[in-house]
Amino acid sequence: MRFIDEAVISVKAGDGGNGIVSFRREKFVPKGGPDGGDGGKGGDVYAIADDNTNTLVDYRYTRKFEAHRGENGGSKNRSGKGADDIYLAVPIGTTIIDTDLDVVIGDLTEKGQKILIAKGGDGGFGNTRFKSSTNQAPRKATPGFAGETRNIKLELKVVADVGLIGLPNAGKSTFIRQVSAARPKVADYPFTTLVPNLGVVDVGSHQSFVMADIPGLIEGASDGAGLGIRFLKHVARTRRLLHIVDVQPIDESDPVANAQIILNELNKFSQELSQLPQILVLNKIDQIPNEQRDAVCQDIITRLGWAGEVFYTSTLTGEGVEAVKHHLMQVIEDERERELEDPMFAEAQAARFARLEEEVRHNTEIQKEAYRAMRKAQREGGDGDDDDDWNDDDYDVAVEYAPY
Numbered sequence: 001m002r003f004i005d006e007a008v009i010s011v012k013a014g015d016g017g018n019g020i021v022s023f024r025r026e027k028f029v030p031k032g033g034p035d036g037g038d039g040g041k042g043g044d045v046y047a048i049a050d051d052n053t054n055t056l057v058d059y060r061y062t063r064k065f066e067a068h069r070g071e072n073g074g075s076k077n078r079s080g081k082g083a084d085d086i087y088l089a090v091p092i093g094t095t096i097i098d099t100d101l102d103v104v105i106g107d108l109t110e111k112g113q114k115i116l117i118a119k120g121g122d123g124g125f126g127n128t129r130f131k132s133s134t135n136q137a138p139r140k141a142t143p144g145f146a147g148e149t150r151n152i153k154l155e156l157k158v159v160a161d162v163g164l165i166g167l168p169n170a171g172k173s174t175f176i177r178q179v180s181a182a183r184p185k186v187a188d189y190p191f192t193t194l195v196p197n198l199g200v201v202d203v204g205s206h207q208s209f210v211m212a213d214i215p216g217l218i219e220g221a222s223d224g225a226g227l228g229i230r231f232l233k234h235v236a237r238t239r240r241l242l243h244i245v246d247v248q249p250i251d252e253s254d255p256v257a258n259a260q261i262i263l264n265e266l267n268k269f270s271q272e273l274s275q276l277p278q279i280l281v282l283n284k285i286d287q288i289p290n291e292q293r294d295a296v297c298q299d300i301i302t303r304l305g306w307a308g309e310v311f312y313t314s315t316l317t318g319e320g321v322e323a324v325k326h327h328l329m330q331v332i333e334d335e336r337e338r339e340l341e342d343p344m345f346a347e348a349q350a351a352r353f354a355r356l357e358e359e360v361r362h363n364t365e366i367q368k369e370a371y372r373a374m375r376k377a378q379r380e381g382g383d384g385d386d387d388d389d390w391n392d393d394d395y396d397v398a399v400e401y402a403p404y
Contacts, residue, residue, distance in 0.1 A: 014042025
């Protein structure tokens with residue numbers, strides 16, 4: 001199944017049923033009076049978080065969703081039946097955005113959480129509603145109200161406490177395989193990870209956190225190179241970034257320069273994102289003789305000017321991995337406890353993540369627009385694209401499915 005993390009759909013809530021004009025007509029009741037019932041309410045449209053799905057692929061091919069209208073009112077003061085609500089199941093971590101107003105309707109971050117997307121119209125009034133002492137035989141009824149119509153963008157961002165970043169082949173996928181049950185593809189060539197992978201890391205009894213393996217960045221990613229920033233938005237919800245650096249790259253490149261590439265790309269894409277707390281993991285130390293490890297690693301730390309936390313690991317042998325796992329669990333728990341005990345800290349955290357979400361969403365849209373413009377220019381410039389039916393609606397698909 002292809003991993004789809006964005007989709008644009010339209011939703012229409014049900015219209016309300018009409019009220020009716022009716023009078024009581026029985027043999028021995030010559031003046032029975034009005035008995036027209038009200039119309040039923042139209043169905044609402046909800047989005048609900050479902051942990052049985054992890055992609056928005058269902059909304060790539062079906063883009064219109066409409067709830068049923070309410071039934072019309074009946075005689076004998078019978079109200080019309082209200083229509084059933086419809087629920088759109090989306091993965092946990094989906095943000096719902098009204099594209100016409102450019103506002104966020106809600107964020108689904110917990111299983112079973114639901115958000116009203118479009119409200120169904122109320123039913124119209126039957127003529128019974130208009131009966132009064134001066135109008136005992138009203139011949140007036142009202143139609144049902146129209147249900148809301150909205151154009152909605154669904155954005156999926158994985159819900160994880162820790163995000164793994166680093167160049168391709170730094171060892172991110174092997175790391176998440178070591179600490180969780182996630183089984184991403186591992187191979188000795190770049191870009192083996194093409195979609196985000198989630199893993200639950202268990203640390204002792206009743207202690208766990210979620211880790212996300214984000215597809216590798218390369219130099220120029222913020223300008224669209226490699227996988228671009230297509231999946232970088234998935235680290236927007238994380239509490240910590242685990243920056244994994246290969247201490248002895250197979251291509252004999254400089255580990256410091258490689259680490260700096262990631263730092264530069266983060267900063268170019270989002271300054272708020274680049275300021276998330278990072279932990280440096282110098283990986284693949286098994287490839288360095290024991291007597292040289294400290295010197296090699298310390299040289300990297302010094303030249304990088306790293307003042308934060310550092311760990312040495314070998315994801316192949318498992319050396320040092322447990323220490324990273326326990327350290328992450330400790331800092332995450334400390335942060336969670338502080339948020340519960342200190343309302344001001346919790347508010348500052350929420351504000352920071354809100355700024356981060358907004359900046360990441362804005363910058364992602366800028367890059368997508370640039371990609372669309374590039375594709376349009378290529379076609380208008382006669383690049384050999386013989387798709388005469390290409391139009392603006394195709395640009396979203398192109399960005400979604402682009403091989404980069």
